[in-house]
Each structure stands twice: as C-alpha cells, then as structure tokens.
Amino acid sequence: MGFFSSRRAQPPKDETPSEPNLPQTGALTARQPVGFETVIGSNSTLYGELRCQSDVRIDGTFEGTLEIEGNVLVGESGKINADIHAKNVSVAGAVRGDISGKKVQLLRTARVWGNITASAITTEEGAFIDGKLTMSQHTASTTQLEVNALPAPQDSSDDSELENLEVVEGEAVEDSSASQL
Numbered sequence: 604m605g606f607f608s609s610r611r612a613q614p615p616k617d618e619t620p621s622e623p624n625l626p627q628t629g630a631l632t633a634r635q636p637v638g639f640e641t642v643i644g645s646n647s648t649l650y651g652e653l654r655c656q657s658d659v660r661i662d663g664t665f666e667g668t669l670e671i672e673g674n675v676l677v678g679e680s681g682k683i684n685a686d687i688h689a690k691n692v693s694v695a696g697a698v699r700g701d702i703s704g705k706k707v708q709l710l711r712t713a714r715v716w717g718n719i720t721a722s723a724i725t726t727e728e729g730a731f732i733d734g735k736l737t738m739s740q741h742t743a744s745t746t747q748l749e750v751n752a753l754p755a756p757q758d759s760s761d762d763s764e765l766e767n768l769e770v771v772e773g774e775a776v777e778d779s780s781a782s783q784l
Contacts, residue, residue: 639657639658639659639660639676640655640657640658640659640673641653641655641657641658641659641660642659642660642661642662643659643660643661643662643663643665643681644662644663645662645663645678645680645681646663647662647663647664648663648664648665649663649664649665649666649667650665650666650667651666651667651668652667652668652670653665653667653668653669653670653671654670654671655670655671655672655673656672656673657672657673658671658673658674658675658676659671659673659674659675659676659689660675660676660678661675661676661677661678661681661683661696662678662679662680662681662696663680663681663682664681664682664683664684665681665682665683665684665685666683666684666685667684667685668685668686668688669683669685669686669687669688669689670688670689671687671688671689671690672689672690673689673690674689674690674691674692674693675687675689675691675692675693675704676692676693676695677692677693677694677695677696677697677698677713678695678696679695679696679712680696681695681696681697681698682696682697683696683697683698683699683700684699684700685698685699685700686700686701686702686703686717687700687701687702687703687704688703688704689703689704690704690705690706691704691705691706691707691708692704692706692707692708692721693707693708693710694707694708694709694710694713694715694730695710695712695713696712696713696714697713697714697715698713698714698715698716698717699716699717700716700717701717701718701719701720701734702715702717702718702719702720702721703719703720703721703739704720704721705721705722705723706721706722706723706724706725707719707721707723707724707725708724708725708726709724709725709726709727709730709732710727710730711727711728711729711730712729712730713726713727713730713731713732714730714731715730715731715732715733715734716733716734717733717734718734718735718736718737719732719734719735719736719737720737720739721737721738721739722738722739722740724736724738
C-alpha cells in the first residue's frame with residue numbers, strides 16, 4: 604500500500620491493538636510533552652495576559668504580559684510588546700519590553716528594546732539590544748571590590764614619586780630598585 608493511498612490498513616481480526624506500556628503502579632502519571640505546549644502562530648494576534656506552566660513559542664504578535672513557568676521562544680516573525688517573565692527565554696524576533704529569566708538567549712535576528720535581567724545571558728553576533736543588562740544571582744554581583752586609591756599628587760609637575768610606585772595586591776608599594784638608581 605502506498606504512502607498516499609486512501610485505503611487504511613486493517614489490523615488482523617485475531618489481534619487487538621497494542622496498548623502503550625503503562626507503569627505497573629496502577630496510577631497514571633502525566634508525561635512531559637515534547638516541544639511547545641502553547642504556540643501562537645505567525646498569523647495570530649493576541650492581547651492580554653498569558654500565564655502558563657509549560658513551554659510557549661510565539662511566532663505572531665502579542666501585547667500584554669507573559670508570566671511563563673517554562674521556557675519562551677520568540678520566533679523570527681514574533682513581535683512582542685510585553686514584559687516577559689519566564690524560566691528561560693530565547694529571542695529571534697522583536698521584543699519591546701523587559702525580559703527576566705534564569706537564562707536569556709538572543710539569537711542573531713533578535714531585536715530587544717528593554718531591560719534584560721538573568722543569571723546567564725548569551726547573544727549572537729548581530730543581535731540588537733537597546734536597554735540595560737543585569738546579571739542576577741551571579742557571584743560577581745554580590746562581591747565587593749576593594750580598591751586602594753593612590754594619593755593625589757600635590758604638584759602636577761612632580762610625578763617622580765609616582766613613577767617609583769608599583770601596585771601589589773591593591774596596595775601601593777615603593778619600588779626599591781627604582782630608588783637605588
């Protein structure tokens with residue numbers, strides 16, 4: 604029978620269709636869907652607030668607020684005029700609004716007008732960002748840098764004292780080899 608044939612294959616009469624393998628515990632468990640559970644197509648326009656616990660792909664136009672517990676992919680044809688709060692966000696289209704998540708990825712065709720807050724941010728060459736990038740929950744954001752400033756010279760014409768100084772672990776130390784010359 605051909606692939607495009609209009610006739611269906613009939614199972615043999617003595618066999619019953621096989622059932623999927625279910626866990627032997629007696630309780631059915633929900634399977635995690637593969638791919639995106641929610642898709643807004645390229646010819647779709649949606650206004651309002653979208654809250655979802657799974658992955659969302661947006662190829663159309665969306666205006667409002669996105670509160671997603673899963674991942675968000677803004678496709679190349681996606682046009683978002685909303686704040687996006689999600690676990691992970693990948694942008695290939697246009698976003699006008701703030702983006703926050705654990706990981707934010709801007710692909711080469713991404714255009715973002717808004718602030719991005721994430722613990723990991725990646726951008727491909729060609730991505731456009733007009734906003735502030737903030738690394739949240741990163742070790743560098745919680746540590747303080749201690750900088751010991753050198754004293755300002757009293758006379759700008761007398762820089763010979765500063766020439767004999769070298770910086771060792773944040774402290775100014777006189778270079779003894781330069782003073783012996």
